[in-house]
């Protein structure tokens with residue numbers, strides 16, 4: 001189905017009080033950034049508006065440590081009207097610089113999720129957060145082999161009343177939620193450029209035959225020169 005309007009794109013989400021959506025903007029050859037991590041901007045202004053509308057629609061926006069490190073994003077709503085979501089950084093090794101924007105700008109509540117190994121709890125069972133500003137809360141989750149179970153992340157957010165969740169990037173983070181079958185929808189916005197090599201978007205375990213490939217129901221929206229694929233991961237495609 002081809003849509004011509006962003007209102008039609010967002011209509012299925014606006015009716016729901018609980019969903020998890022992933023998103024990635026990528027080149028024709030499936031890259032979300034150069035090898036060095038440069039990604040601003042793969043997509044055009046119409047697609048950036050789509051991303052900001054998504055942020056305004058959700059309770060929480062989740063990014064991996066690689067994105068915080070490479071982009072120093074603010075993850076706020078700026079190109080449309082709407083509230084800022086709670087920002088969530090997945091940082092199992094506690095390696096991120098506390099001077100990054102989300103940890104210092106005070107623009108929205110921020111959860112900095114670390115592993116037990118990276119942040120040993122104090123004698124009262126509280127996370128140690130020597131650098132955290134008032135808007136930042138350090139949350140400790142188990143991370144065997146430095147990997148959070150994405151279901152644990154969503155359960156933690158759910159317990160805080162954060163039930164509309166955007167997994168904004170990068171590729172490894174979105175892929176981990178997709179592999180765990182925890183995404184209800186996925187926006188893949190394909191821009192008309194070839195990067196040639198760089199950081200990959202979706203990466204999943206190998207399959208042997210195309211019968212094992214996922215073929216979800218898809219709607220398309222032309223956003224300027226970008227083509228958005230809106231995947232409904234709870235429905236099979238035709």
Ligand SMILES: NC(=O)c1ccc[n+]([C@@H]2O[C@H](COP(=O)([O-])OP(=O)(O)OC[C@H]3O[C@@H](n4cnc5c(N)ncnc54)[C@H](OP(=O)(O)O)[C@@H]3O)[C@@H](O)[C@H]2O)c1
Pocket residue numbers: 023024025026032033034036037038039042063064065066067068070071090091092093094095143146147148149150168169170171172173174176199
């Ligand atoms: N085009 C786009 O739409 C878009 C969107 C966002 C970001 N980006 C670009 O993407 C690049 C970053 O993507 P990326 O794939 O390299 O990294 P990423 O997904 O941003 O971050 C990956 C890291 O986050 C932590 N992490 C994520 N999921 C985890 C999980 N389930 N359990 C435990 N830890 C988890 C791990 O930290 P450790 O490494 O510390 O173990 C992991 O290596 C940047 O260059 C950025 O510019 C592009």
